Amino acid sequence: MRIVYLEEERVSDFVSYCKKHRLEVDDSYLYDFDLREFEVSDENPTYLALNQQDEIIGTASLVMDDYHKRGKRARFRIFHSEIVDIQCYQQLLRAVLKHTTCLDKVFLFIPVVNKKLIEMIEGLNFYVERYAFLLVREDLEVPEVDLPECYELRTFRQGQDEENWRKVRNASFSTLKGSETPLTTEGVTKLLTDEDYLEGGMMVLFHQEKPVGVIRGADDEYDGAPIMNIGPVAILPEYQGRGLGRSLLRASLRFAKEKGYKQTILSVNGENERAQALYIQEGFKQVEAVVCYQYIL
Structure with a gap:
């Protein structure tokens, strides 16, 4: 497994990965129109975890637009791996955090039913801030x-x-x-x-x-x-x-x-x-x- 920064030529692969897994995570920034407008930039630092066949098996992508940066924070667009391996998440997190030097925190939402992802996130020393409900x-x-x-x-x-x-x-x-x-x-x-x-x-x-x-x-x-x-x-x-x-x-x-x-x-x-x-x-x-x-x- 290797961790690489998302380049322009792999944006379509990244978008496909997001569409494949968006029902497992919070999809607030993964709607079709969001993904159509997605582009590689400082506002969207994104890393991919690749297997030996150069296929995407995980990704970490931050939303660092003006609104979030004014609050000195960044929100994960997606933080997900197809392999349940804390090391994959650790390496993705380490890579994407290189872009957060002026911020106080990063955060993400996880459906409470996704116990595996919650276990991974808690293993990375993330802490509960609050709950939200969809009605x-x-x-x-x-x-x-x-x-x-x-x-x-x-x-x-x-x-x-x-x-x-x-x-x-x-x-x-x-x-x-x-x-x-x-x-x-x-x-x-x-x-x-x-x-x-x-x-x-x-x-x-x-x-x-x-x-x-x-x-x-x-x-x-x-x-x-x-x-x-x-x-x-x-x-x-x-x-x-x-x-x-x-x-x-x-x-x-x-x-x-x-x-x-x-x-x-x-x-x-x-x-x-x-x-x-x-x-x-x-x-x-x-x-x-x-x-x-x-x-x-």
Whole structure:
């Protein structure tokens, strides 16, 4: 076995490997459109483990974009080996960590059912940071959206609401593990050009012209079928506890029905028990659980 840096001529082999194994790992950065746009760069340091036949038997690839680097961390796009051998993982980790000199940690999510990978990761001195849960709602009836007086929910206005979105999202998530890094205005603009963007799916809640909440519905796929992904759902801290999150959620669910989606999906941080309770009350059911492991540099 040898460990090599991913070169341009082997990107298609790497993509094929990711598609082959993405159901075994967290696939957040392994969707078809992500892999189509993948390119060898400093933002995507990637190593391959090759056997004697020069076939890929493992890989470690980091996401080191501006958002993650501002939080002084990197997320694994994929960390996986076809051979259950701690030495393979050790060599891949050692190679990819050469690109993380200015960071504080690297992290990855693993489905809790993948016991073998969890055993390997814990053997490398990764530690549990948090849990997250994936919830799905079937095509059920959606109650009316009931907003209090002086509140108005508007479709996101490109060129006007970027700063509103940024402020609400950042204030709402400032203390939530894994989401503390502030989103930039440029990051909000990128949401409008992502392949999963749905026209009208981004909404901003105003209270007497003050932006107090945001929600986004995006195109996604689950179990081979179209589904709308809801997130973020964010309310300014001083406005929480007034039922506004429920109203935002119902508005997004109604938007999904209008677009013809039979299911909606969302992810919730395991620490956010209040949000979990809200989603279950509104008809969502947990379908998956993942654990976030971190490696302190």
